[in-house]
Amino acid sequence: MNRISKLLSVTAIVAASSASATELEVMHWWTSGGEAAAVKEFADAFNGTGNTWVDAAIAGGEAARAVMVSRLTGGDPMGAFQFNHGRQAEELIEAGLLRDITDIAEAEGWKDIVNPPSLLDACTVDGRIYCAPVNIHSWQWIWLSHKAYDDAGIPVPSNWTEFVAAAPALTEAGKLPLALGQQGWQQRGLFNVLFAALVSNDVFLSVYRDKDAEVAAGAEVAAIFGAASDARAMAAGSTVQNWNDATNLVITGQAGGQVMGDWAQGEFAVAEQVAGEDYSCLPGLGMTELLSTGGDAFYFPVLNDDAEKAAQAELAALMLKPATQVAFNLKKGSLPVRGDIDLSTANDCMQKGLELLSSGALLPDTAMLNTPDTADQISTLFVEFFSDPTITAEDAQAQFVKIIENAE
Amino acid sequence: MADARPSQLFRNKSAKIAAIPMIVTALFVFVGGTAWTIVYSFTKSGLLPRLKWVGLDQYERLWSTKRWIVSIENLMIYGLSMLVLVFVIGFILAALIDQKIRFENTIRTVILYPYALSFVVTGLVWQWILNPEFGIESIVRSWGWESFAFDPLYNADIAIFGVLIAGLWQGSGLVMVLMLAGLRGIDQEVWKAARVDGIPAWKTYIFIVIPMMRPVFITTLVLVVTGIVKIYDLIVAQTGGGPGISTEVPAKYVYDMMFQANNLGQGFAASTMMLLTVALVVIPWAFLEFGGSKKRG
Numbered sequence: 001m002n003r004i005s006k007l008l009s010v011t012a013i014v015a016a017s018s019a020s021a022t023e024l025e026v027m028h029w030w031t032s033g034g035e036a037a038a039v040k041e042f043a044d045a046f047n048g049t050g051n052t053w054v055d056a057a058i059a060g061g062e063a064a065r066a067v068m069v070s071r072l073t074g075g076d077p078m079g080a081f082q083f084n085h086g087r088q089a090e091e092l093i094e095a096g097l098l099r100d101i102t103d104i105a106e107a108e109g110w111k112d113i114v115n116p117p118s119l120l121d122a123c124t125v126d127g128r129i130y131c132a133p134v135n136i137h138s139w140q141w142i143w144l145s146h147k148a149y150d151d152a153g154i155p156v157p158s159n160w161t162e163f164v165a166a167a168p169a170l171t172e173a174g175k176l177p178l179a180l181g182q183q184g185w186q187q188r189g190l191f192n193v194l195f196a197a198l199v200s201n202d203v204f205l206s207v208y209r210d211k212d213a214e215v216a217a218g219a220e221v222a223a224i225f226g227a228a229s230d231a232r233a234m235a236a237g238s239t240v241q242n243w244n245d246a247t248n249l250v251i252t253g254q255a256g257g258q259v260m261g262d263w264a265q266g267e268f269a270v271a272e273q274v275a276g277e278d279y280s281c282l283p284g285l286g287m288t289e290l291l292s293t294g295g296d297a298f299y300f301p302v303l304n305d306d307a308e309k310a311a312q313a314e315l316a317a318l319m320l321k322p323a324t325q326v327a328f329n330l331k332k333g334s335l336p337v338r339g340d341i342d343l344s345t346a347n348d349c350m351q352k353g354l355e356l357l358s359s360g361a362l363l364p365d366t367a368m369l370n371t372p373d374t375a376d377q378i379s380t381l382f383v384e385f386f387s388d389p390t391i392t393a394e395d396a397q398a399q400f401v402k403i404i405e406n407a408e
Numbered sequence: 409m410a411d412a413r414p415s416q417l418f419r420n421k422s423a424k425i426a427a428i429p430m431i432v433t434a435l436f437v438f439v440g441g442t443a444w445t446i447v448y449s450f451t452k453s454g455l456l457p458r459l460k461w462v463g464l465d466q467y468e469r470l471w472s473t474k475r476w477i478v479s480i481e482n483l484m485i486y487g488l489s490m491l492v493l494v495f496v497i498g499f500i501l502a503a504l505i506d507q508k509i510r511f512e513n514t515i516r517t518v519i520l521y522p523y524a525l526s527f528v529v530t531g532l533v534w535q536w537i538l539n540p541e542f543g544i545e546s547i548v549r550s551w552g553w554e555s556f557a558f559d560p561l562y563n564a565d566i567a568i569f570g571v572l573i574a575g576l577w578q579g580s581g582l583v584m585v586l587m588l589a590g591l592r593g594i595d596q597e598v599w600k601a602a603r604v605d606g607i608p609a610w611k612t613y614i615f616i617v618i619p620m621m622r623p624v625f626i627t628t629l630v631l632v633v634t635g636i637v638k639i640y641d642l643i644v645a646q647t648g649g650g651p652g653i654s655t656e657v658p659a660k661y662v663y664d665m666m667f668q669a670n671n672l673g674q675g676f677a678a679s680t681m682m683l684l685t686v687a688l689v690v691i692p693w694a695f696l697e698f699g700g701s702k703k704r705g
Contacts (some may be wrong), residue, residue, distance in 0.1 A: 013576050062667060062668055065667070066667045069455060069456075073456060082695070088455075088670065090455075091454050091455040091456050091670070092455065092456070095456055182651065183648075183652055239562065241648070322698075330653075333476050371670070372668065372670040373454070373669045373670060373671040373674075375669075376664065376665075376668055376669035376671075377669070380475050380653065383649075383650070383652055383653055384474070384652050386652075387564060387650065387651045387652030387653075387654070388564060389650050406469075
């Protein structure tokens, strides 16, 4: 901690030399406890440069995105805003509303430090860089409750196959085998995790990146739909809505496990659970150990005021400095975007993630490959699939193929 | 000429000036906005409106999307049931209150009160009441009827009726008050005459009073129907469209397409279809109602 604050002050002093007190409005949707603490690290660091961070937080990603887009298209741009990088911002860039920050990226040498490079690729359109990636979130985790398995008298599974095999014993012990929130994005997420973990990456990429409908109709994808229907049977008693309510079922031992991104870790931390003792995490469901590299990024709208432009540049550079990266990501529970910094204070699960990151067992995130439109169609499909056991895996796959065919 | 008889245009000058803002709003915002939406529904607009023509593609996709079909079906089921039941319940309540009962003010307030709550509150309250774990089902079970089951919101086949219950609870009060006002507007002499002729009360209501209340019925109908077509917040608060997609409605489809799926073209196509549906009902009715009365007048 000491070292962090020292580093922070060093950055502050260095940056202060070019300081000019400019107010910059920054919009984001980080409003939960851990998220707010993390974004405060950015704000403090930015204020340390002599500028002023004007915080404009809007709860809920969807609500926030709607406001951001209407502000941008309405000609009232903010100083900077958070987005999930990937295809969401594509059209804003095409419309020329976002600032090209290639010069800053080059001056700071982002090409060499951002790991994995796909993060920067997701910010790049036609060779120009438009966003500053700040963290990595990965979806491919299953969180297992030791209490649930102890109560049922069976060992904690170490991969998805064992997890499925253990389901009847859990049901007998009055537990829910799989906790799943009844919201489309969670159900789609579960499917995509199965997709990434159960078959080879080539299949995943040819369906989602190359939009190959033939592969999507093939036997390998059929196996994933089979696994999804196993998951549906295991989650049949799960009536909760929010992801953190589902996580809570795992924390309290009422459910065996939950497939959810690394942000679930925050819930375990708040409940004072210890990784490896109270709960286990298996990246890639214990089948194919890999992570997808989604995450958050900041975009900078085109502004006219020179002082504000300078402040934007300072903020962009600051966000990727080692000190801010460490401080921010420890609070957020996400992985840093640069591989050259020390995160020895991170817990077990985070360490596993860091190892995978450095070994390069990575997949691009679906948000970088699919448009929000395609993602929404897939969500609707899985909302139906998980709520209605009469839809067979074959029917669902046929609909999935249709979505992939029409996707761009 | 002009001095002798002021032009028709300048009569009631102040009234016309006062109406200008509304006329401008109606023309530019409503008519203009509607035209714009229809034009862009033939384009491939994503996050931002773009004039990339795709013909009827958006409509083809719309009508081959199961979620949209389900939405339309739900609106039909909800709309028809709501329309019939809210009128029946509202009128019966009004007729009962009209019997010169004691504490009329109190009862009227109690029944109208739900209307003062927003749909979001209504939706949440009924979500809890209909929740099997701590709502009606658990209460009845705690009384000893162990096998009692009442969980419409968790059964995809009847979930829309769970929403209907909430809608009725919220809307009946308003219909009752309007009907009551209508009933009070009926001359007492009519009742006396009917009584002298020995016509039973229910017949008086159906054959004499209700036809006399036509204007009130039309006002109420317009209020109720617009409320039905734009239903959105109740669904979002109560079921979120679930379980599955069993309580999706068109307005929610439009919103989700525009702001979640970043597919404006699809959202515009869906909202144009909603407008078309309303127009198909309203235009013939308006012709009958206003076109006819002019001739009579």
